[in-house]
Amino acid sequence: MEVSPNANPPVARIVDWGKYNYQKTKQQKKSRTKSPDIKQIRFGLKIGDHDLDIKLKKIKEFLEAGHKVKITAFFRGREMAHREIGFTLLDKVMKKIEDIAVVEQEPRFTGKYLSMLVRSSGNAKAKNPQRNSQED
Numbered sequence: 156m157e158v159s160p161n162a163n164p165p166v167a168r169i170v171d172w173g174k175y176n177y178q179k180t181k182q183q184k185k186s187r188t189k190s191p192d193i194k195q196i197r198f199g200l201k202i203g204d205h206d207l208d209i210k211l212k213k214i215k216e217f218l219e220a221g222h223k224v225k226i227t228a229f230f231r232g233r234e235m236a237h238r239e240i241g242f243t244l245l246d247k248v249m250k251k252i253e254d255i256a257v258v259e260q261e262p263r264f265t266g267k268y269l270s271m272l273v274r275s276s277g278n279a280k281a282k283n284p285q286r287n288s289q290e291d
Contacts, residue, residue, distance in 0.1 A: 193272070195225040198248070200240050211251055218255055218275040227270040241269040249273070 159166040194217045196210050217224050226248055228241040245262050252273070260272035 193223045193225055197227045197229055198244060200234050214252060223272060223274045225270055225272050227268050230267045245271055
C-alpha cells in the first residue's frame with residue numbers, strides 16, 4: 156500500500172491484506188448502523204409494583220441514552236381472554252414515563268404479545284451530556 160507516491164523515494168507500507176480487509180469491512184458495517192438502537196423491555200401481566208419500577212428505571216436509562224424502546228406485554232394461556240389488562244399495563248407504564256417519552260407506535264397485538272414503541276422526547280437528551288457531545 157502506497158503512503159506517499161510523490162515523495163523521493165516513494166514511501167510504501169507493507170500490509171497484511173487479510174487484516175486490512177477485515178478492518179475495512181468492519182468499519183463499513185459500523186458506519187451503516189448509525190440509527191439509534193431499539194431496546195426491548197418485556198412485562199408479564201402479573202408484574203409487581205417494585206418489579207415494574209425497576210423496569211421503568213431501565214426504560215428511562217435507555218431513553219436518556221437516545222435509544223428507542225419497544226415495550227412488550229406478553230400473555231400466557233388464559234390471559235389472552237383478558238386483553239384489556241395488557242392495555243391497562245401499557246397505559247400505566249406510559250403515564251409514568253410521559254415526561255421523557257413520546258409514543259411512536261401505538262399498542263398493537265402480534266400473536267401473544269402486545270407491544271408499543273416509544274422514543275425520547277427532547278427532555279431526556281438534555282439530561283445526558285455525553286450523548287449530546289457525540290452528536291456535535
